[in-house]
Amino acid sequence: DVKVTQSSRYLVKRTGEKVFLECVQDMDHENMFWYRQDPGLGLRLIYFSYDVKMKEKGDIPEGYSVSREKKERFSLILESASTNQTSMYLCASSFRGRGHAFFGQGTRLTVV
Amino acid sequence: AQSVTQLDSHVSVSEGTPVLLRCNYSSSYSPSLFWYVQHPNKGLQLLLKYTSAATLVKGINGFEAEFKKSETSFHLTKPSAHMSDAAEYFCVVSETGANNLFFGTGTRLTVIP
Numbered sequence: 453d454v455k456v457t458q459s460s461r462y463l464v465k466r467t468g469e470k471v472f473l474e475c476v477q478d479m480d481h482e483n484m485f486w487y488r489q490d491p492g493l494g495l496r497l498i499y500f501s502y503d504v505k506m507k508e509k510g511d512i513p514e515g516y517s518v519s520r521e522k523k524e525r526f527s528l529i530l531e532s533a534s535t536n537q538t539s540m541y542l543c544a545s546s547f548r549g550r551g552h553a554f555f556g557q558g559t560r561l562t563v564v
Numbered sequence: 565a566q567s568v569t570q571l572d573s574h575v576s577v578s579e580g581t582p583v584l585l586r587c588n589y590s591s592s593y594s595p596s597l598f599w600y601v602q603h604p605n606k607g608l609q610l611l612l613k614y615t616s617a618a619t620l621v622k623g624i625n626g627f628e629a630e631f632k633k634s635e636t637s638f639h640l641t642k643p644s645a646h647m648s649d650a651a652e653y654f655c656v657v658s659e660t661g662a663n664n665l666f667f668g669t670g671t672r673l674t675v676i677p
Contacts, residue, residue, distance in 0.1 A: 487667075493669060494667045494669035494670050495608075496667075497665075500663070544608075544665075552596075552598065552610060552613055553665060556607050557606060557607045
């Protein structure tokens with residue numbers, strides 16, 4: 453079975469903190485994604501990576517950055533957390549050109 | 565440009581009755597279409613996918629969806645709802661061969677005992 457593992461299920465951080473969300477996949481997928489999920493808005497793409505060290509901005513990249521130093525790991529970084537970044541964050545991975553993505557369990561981040 | 569519209573934000577059915585979750589899409593190219601399900605506090609799980617083969621697609625847990633190009637629709641159905649079907653459902657479109665996914669805003673399915 454494909455596994456996409458997010459390092460934390462729940463996180464509470466303070467405003468202004470630097471926050472790292474980690475995601476690891478074990479299927480040798482080229483593509484990895486970070487989405488943000490908010491009620492009534494569905495999933496919105498933050499960043500996408502199609503290869504090591506490659507990244508593309510999604511729909512809502514402001515306030516976020518990403519790092520992909522190894523194929524299996526994709527990190528989302530909140531440089532200075534703000535309360536409007538309180539949300540559920542979902543990581544996903546897929547083979548290049550295959551569409552079908554596999555999702556992690558999600559990280560519910562609360563910024564206070 | 566690609567987009568997805570899920571026509572109902574909330575659907576409520578009685579256990580044992582049919583389920584219909586509606587989805588319309590917009591795609592400039594040949595689309596791939598997916599339905600994902602999300603149970604509370606869980607990640608998303610693929611229910612079924614259409615990738616230009618048979619237009620009637622069968623998925624897990626008795627769900628199926630029909631791709632209708634003339635109506636640009638990909639509605640999800642199940643003949644008989646079960647309590648365990650209560651969840652949020654997302655319709656998703658992707659350009660075939662592309663990498664990115666475009667999500668609808670989701671439909672919350674409630675099943676009444």
